[in-house]
Amino acid sequence: MAVEIRFTAASVAKVRFAVSPLGETVLALRILLGTGGHTVHRPWVRQARPLLAGERELPLLRALIAGSLPSFLFPTPTQRLPSMAAELDLVRATQEDFFRQEYGAVLGIPAEDAPEPATVLPRLAEALRRCHESLIAPQWGRMCAVLEADIGRRALTLVEGGVQALFAELHRDIAWDDGQLVVHGRRTPHSVHTVDTGGHGLVLQPSVFNWPDVGVDKAPVTAASIRYPATGVGLLWESPPPALTGLAPVLGHTRTQILAALTEPLTTAALATRLSITPSAVSQHLGALRGAGLVSTQRKGRTALHLLTDRATHLLGTPPPRSPSSDTVT
Template identity: 40%
Template sequence: MISFVMGVEDLADTRFALSPLAETVCSLRVLREPGLSALHLPWRRAVIGGLGALDTELLLSLVARRHTLPDFLTPRPATHFASFADELAVVRRTPPALVRRDLRDTHAPDPLPAPLRAAADGTDAEVVALREAVCDLLDGYWSAAVEPWWPRIRLVLEADMTHRARQLATGGARLLFADLHPDVRWRDGVLEMRGMIGDGFRTRAAGRGLLLVPLVFAHKPAPPVTEHVAPVLAYPSRGVATLWAEAPPAAPPGALAELIGAVRARLLAQLAEPLATVELARRFRVTPSAVSQHLRVLFATGLVTRARHGRQVLYRRTPLADQLLGGAAVPDA
């Protein structure tokens, strides 16, 4: 079990961030083991043939047999919306000694894979060359496999953060962490992550706060591999089941579609959690302007609410719409 001991100041400094680099690095697990997450198989089929001349053997050697990844490849995001380029620049500045330590800790108790072993056991110059080769590969892999999908991935992540912020506002830290994942538990000022691989550790946040990073490619909570890293917890985002959906959602059963129209009924069924117009347009395979017309009607009739989140306006159905949908008829996204 891994535990973060948190004081009042650490709770006050608990916040969220997006990390396109962490998303990219974690997707290597699915690339290596398709059976790890059946939800991402459509993505894997779409990208596997476009990796071209990338050295996938070196990339996939970063993923340990137990599915852990080197901490230095997922640095703690410095801002709420860090860019991939900025995060990769941080990785390129990682000292050779830290690269060695993280590679060994990641793969322990197994030996390092052949593509990593010679450099990691060599001179600092060889470790730096390996670090640069990995960064160059990740840059190309991001462009080919993740960046084209990033706009829709980001929408799912932002919807998740909006949900978590509401949990924090209505039920405090206890409700936030209770809703995060079954393996995460908040008890007596300690955030515990059960079911972790290895011996685990217990570390004090000690005024550094806690950073929560939602990821669509995380299959379980992913704290750092070692206790030397400031408290950060990557966790599986909500809404992943809709991410690679190929067909528009069906209208909910009942008379609601006859009352307000099938398209608006389907829209309401999707709005159990806040979503932006462009994400709804993607799911329904129509233009954002077409969705906006329906949302204006639903807003004017009190069936949806809207709130600005950064540059986007997020829509969510109201309690009146919940009653019209009948609750149980609405699938959980």
């Protein structure tokens, strides 16, 4: 099914980015409750699936998440990076009519036969909280660094080239045509569903667990939203190259971690999040690595991206990351 998202002039000006910990938790559960998702996630699936086995609300999660996903599990983020608790509050506050409609559509029953929200939503929210803490939170620093780095790159494209340039590079299934955004479906390509932003705008959400596909909220309550695959996910679950183990005693643990993270260009803030250290500490280590000829820094506007040099990739035996065109800072 293709989805057409219609814009007004006002809603084009309201295109923004956000990261949803709740959305990532739900999408991760869909993988664990299904066939395992894309092969890129297999290292994580092997570790996470045993942790889910003891969840007492597993039947409820399976009923609502294993197949089609209800829209009330994906409230549009009101902030760029909301907390899991804030998003779960939105789930608990789902309007009764909307809950019944979505619940009935997922389970294939009439909306009037759906249970009262008060009997389902509190249990569901608590189950999602537990799943986030056990399955997602231990990896959230790494995931968030990938998502934030993606937003940084997309935001630069939006500023420099406008929405047309942004959508042109977002995903092969997304096309922008004079005020209308089309997300092409593959299963039923001749079917079309229309979403009107109603002046609320569009929230673009990079995703780890929706990778490599695009997801569209077909029944938005406020702003429309699209989940698109974040760049860098393919390397998220990979173990560090063997050469890094030997470098740690020479360079130190933190500098070795920085080299491992820079298999994709990252900002100082993204590195600090991924390594759980302060941006100033990252800057000091980057200075030493630049001095050794292992890291270069490229500026594009106000944003600085750090990446491995040819010397570093040769030393590590890894392919060089794709770097944006910009001025190199040595």
